[in-house]
Amino acid sequence: MEPILQADAQAVIDSFANEDVYLHLETTNGAYATHFDESFFSVGAYIRNAFLQYELGKIVGTGPFRVGLKLSIGWVYAEGLTHYEVDEKGRLLMAGLDPAGKLAVALQISKTPFE
Amino acid sequence: MTFEKERQVLVIFPHPDDEAFGVSGTIASHVNNGTPVTYACLTLGEMGRNLGNPPFATRESLPKIRMQELRDAAAALGIQDLRMLGLRDKTIEFEDDEKLADLMYSLIQEINPSLVISFYPGYSVHPDHEATGRAVVSAVGRIPKNVRPKLHCVAFSNNCVDELGEADIRYNVQSVEKQKVAAIMAHRSQTQYMVAAWGDKLETQDPELLAWIHNERFWTYQWPDEKKA
Numbered sequence: 593m594e595p596i597l598q599a600d601a602q603a604v605i606d607s608f609a610n611e612d613v614y615l616h617l618e619t620t621n622g623a624y625a626t627h628f629d630e631s632f633f634s635v636g637a638y639i640r641n642a643f644l645q646y647e648l649g650k651i652v653g654t655g656p657f658r659v660g661l662k663l664s665i666g667w668v669y670a671e672g673l674t675h676y677e678v679d680e681k682g683r684l685l686m687a688g689l690d691p692a693g694k695l696a697v698a699l700q701i702s703k704t705p706f707e
Numbered sequence: 708m709t710f711e712k713e714r715q716v717l718v719i720f721p722h723p724d725d726e727a728f729g730v731s732g733t734i735a736s737h738v739n740n741g742t743p744v745t746y747a748c749l750t751l752g753e754m755g756r757n758l759g760n761p762p763f764a765t766r767e768s769l770p771k772i773r774m775q776e777l778r779d780a781a782a783a784l785g786i787q788d789l790r791m792l793g794l795r796d797k798t799i800e801f802e803d804d805e806k807l808a809d810l811m812y813s814l815i816q817e818i819n820p821s822l823v824i825s826f827y828p829g830y831s832v833h834p835d836h837e838a839t840g841r842a843v844v845s846a847v848g849r850i851p852k853n854v855r856p857k858l859h860c861v862a863f864s865n866n867c868v869d870e871l872g873e874a875d876i877r878y879n880v881q882s883v884e885k886q887k888v889a890a891i892m893a894h895r896s897q898t899q900y901m902v903a904a905w906g907d908k909l910e911t912q913d914p915e916l917l918a919w920i921h922n923e924r925f926w927t928y929q930w931p932d933e934k935k936a
């Protein structure tokens with residue numbers, strides 16, 4: 593993955609619009625956060641292979657970036673995205689990595705199911 | 708504590724690297740003793756957060772990297788029988804508890820170990836550790852007492868010593884230090900920052916680091932019907 597280039601990422605997001613896609617969305621602060629600091633309120637959410645179509649997708653901000661996908665009857669969004677790549681399977685992988693290199697958020701879009 | 712010779716050891720953990728920190732010296736010692744060790748690792752640590760910055764992996768490539776690291780660590784410890792059970796990181800507690808215990812039970816039946824090593828349910832912090840420990844305890848508990856393998860558990864929650872007392876099994880694994888360090892380093896994606904933070908402490912024999920590496924501890928699982936009064 594490389595630091596996100598907004599216009600390039602936007603073009604990839606556009607290329608998936610109005611197509612059946614599989615989506616991976618994840619946010620986490622790690623399973624050990626509360627072990628190291630008992631006052632820490634640990635949260636996370638995860639969805640893998642949500643099957644959907646979006647009519648409009650936008651990447652906004654000045655970095656870290658926010659990505660929102662407008663569905664016919666709903667929304668998907670993620671914030672804090674810093675890095676991306678289109679992998680060898682043509683999937684758009686976006687992640688938000690903190691300065692220590694730990695993943696905090698991921699949003700990934702693919703035409704084939706994630707394994 | 709002297710090392711008891713085992714006929715067959717079965718180690719069951721959910722994540723590649725769970726075996727490295729507190730158990731790899733014990734594993735290497737058993738292997739060097741001529742005891743066959745099977746390591747069953749439930750997941751590939753797919754949800755690991757360390758991707759690096761700049762990143763060396765993606766969410767999708769991390770499992771392949773960690774699979775190789777697991778193989779490298781097993782090789783460093785001389786583990787001949789490495790099983791990857793194909794479950795998914797952070798989902799173990801959401802599996803059907805009975806089916807998961809069945810899976811552990813069939814593994815135990817097949818391997819027929821004299822010693823099982825896993826996590827102590829209630830005292831192992833990560834939900835996958837807890838769910839794995841529960842399934843192992845449930846599976847071992849199905850075996851009649853007189854033929855039950857020993858069950859040694861890893862615990863590291865903040866309350867574990869308060870509630871369980873001091874660990875009853877303590878090994879000094881200094882004699883296999885090199886193998887243990889190699890196993891820790893094999894899990895590069897997880898340990899490279901930690902190893903970098905060691906600096907030259909290994910070469911200079913920093914007492915705190917060496918104590919951490921050399922001492923491994925386990926709690927013999929306390930079956931409810933065998934609890935000391």
Ligand SMILES: [Zn+2]
Nearest residue numbers: 722725833836
């Ligand atoms: Zn673990």
